[in-house]
Amino acid sequence: MAKRRYLTKSRFKLATECPTKLFYTGKSEYANQNLDDSFLLALADGGFQVDLPQCYYR
Numbered sequence: 001m002a003k004r005r006y007l008t009k010s011r012f013k014l015a016t017e018c019p020t021k022l023f024y025t026g027k028s029e030y031a032n033q034n035l036d037d038s039f040l041l042a043l044a045d046g047g048f049q050v051d052l053p054q055c056y057y058r
Contacts, residue, residue, distance in 0.1 A: 015022035024030045034040055
């Protein structure tokens with residue numbers, strides 16, 4: 001039996017952006033592979049590094 005997927009507010013907003021995203025969201029075979037990428041995590045963690053150069057050039 002197929003699992004029921006309800007149209008929640010979040011899924012509705014996603015579908016208005018791109019209907020294809022609604023189809024693929026929540027399917028394990030199409031999971032986001034970028035969540036385990038150490039390089040992307042380091043970039044996200046280093047976001048504060050932009051503040052120092054901005055202080056020098058203000």
